Amino acid sequence: MDSSSRSNGIVSVGGGSRLRLEIRSKRYGAAEALHDLVMTAAAGEVVALVGPSGCGKTTALGIIAGLDRAFEGTVSIGPRPDGEPARLGYVFQEPRLLPWRTVRQNLLLALPKSRRLGSAVDLMLEAMELSALADLFPTQLSLGMARRVALARAFVVEPDLLLMDEPFVSLDEPTAVKLRALLVRMLERRPATVLLVTHNLREALALADRLLILTPSPGRVVAEVPVGIPRGSRDDAAIEALRSDLLSRSDPAFRLLA
Numbered sequence: 001m002d003s004s005s006r007s008n009g010i011v012s013v014g015g016g017s018r019l020r021l022e023i024r025s026k027r028y029g030a031a032e033a034l035h036d037l038v039m040t041a042a043a044g045e046v047v048a049l050v051g052p053s054g055c056g057k058t059t060a061l062g063i064i065a066g067l068d069r070a071f072e073g074t075v076s077i078g079p080r081p082d083g084e085p086a087r088l089g090y091v092f093q094e095p096r097l098l099p100w101r102t103v104r105q106n107l108l109l110a111l112p113k114s115r116r117l118g119s120a121v122d123l124m125l126e127a128m129e130l131s132a133l134a135d136l137f138p139t140q141l142s143l144g145m146a147r148r149v150a151l152a153r154a155f156v157v158e159p160d161l162l163l164m165d166e167p168f169v170s171l172d173e174p175t176a177v178k179l180r181a182l183l184v185r186m187l188e189r190r191p192a193t194v195l196l197v198t199h200n201l202r203e204a205l206a207l208a209d210r211l212l213i214l215t216p217s218p219g220r221v222v223a224e225v226p227v228g229i230p231r232g233s234r235d236d237a238a239i240e241a242l243r244s245d246l247l248s249r250s251d252p253a254f255r256l257l258a
């Protein structure tokens with residue numbers, strides 16, 4: 001069997017899409033959480049999986065990251081341009097920083113030993129406006145600061161595929177806006193394929209090239225929305241106009257997002 005069609009595992013495929021996901025079924029006991037969730041993301045593309053709570057967004061990310069292999073289907077992740085396996089970054093729903101390590105040490109430990117360079121960490125801290133917090137411990141950080149550190153920790157590995165699970169949830173809107181802008185700047189400096197999971201339609205429209213709308217029971221993609229406007233030109237008014245347009249559609253999938 002061709003390795004790219006191996007079932008129930010993560011395999012590398014040459015060229016084409018950076019990510020190809022075909023989850024035929026994912027069950028928790030008798031309940032089916034995902035059914036026929038099929039999607040691709042091209043290299044450098046930002047795709048948002050948008051849907052209400054419980055539609056299986058986190059479950060899908062866990063499968064792509066290889067944290068959950070108990071599913072029917074295939075995950076294919078293209079290699080790096082140099083032929084090496086793709087580097088994965090993961091921003092969890094909670095910052096998940098090591099509480100007994102400083103900010104700087106949290107970033108350092110995210111790097112494999114062969115690339116564990118203090119200079120790379122210091123550059124990342126500077127780019128993320130975190131240098132002043134480098135020696136603090138996570139308990140000394142606000143949630144906004146901790147989320148910023150979690151973002152820096154994901155970027156310091158120079159990911160090819162970045163999985164983000166509600167990375168800005170529970171933040172006040174001004175802080176979320178700043179962090180989204182920071183993410184956009186980081187992706188301009190260092191492009192990555194991004195799969196962003198969110199239930200926040202505005203956030204998806206601010207960040208993604210393409211939205212995939214999921215419905216629950218079991219989770220599956222029911223609509224695909226390309227966002228035609230370049231990320232840099234999407235101001236609040238443009239995002240609000242896109243959002244109103246989607247919510248006014250007769251398709252019930254969009255009403256779940258209101």
Ligand SMILES: Nc1ncnc2c1ncn2[C@@H]1O[C@H](COP(=O)(O)OP(=O)(O)OP(=O)(O)O)[C@@H](O)[C@H]1O
Pocket residue numbers: 028033051052053054055056057058059060199
């Ligand atoms: N470990 C588990 N055991 C049993 N059921 C689970 C488990 N994890 C998730 N589920 C169920 O699978 C479904 C999908 O959950 P999942 O957390 O992936 O959804 P989600 O869209 O990410 O939700 P949220 O936005 O609230 O995080 C839900 O019905 C959930 O109750």
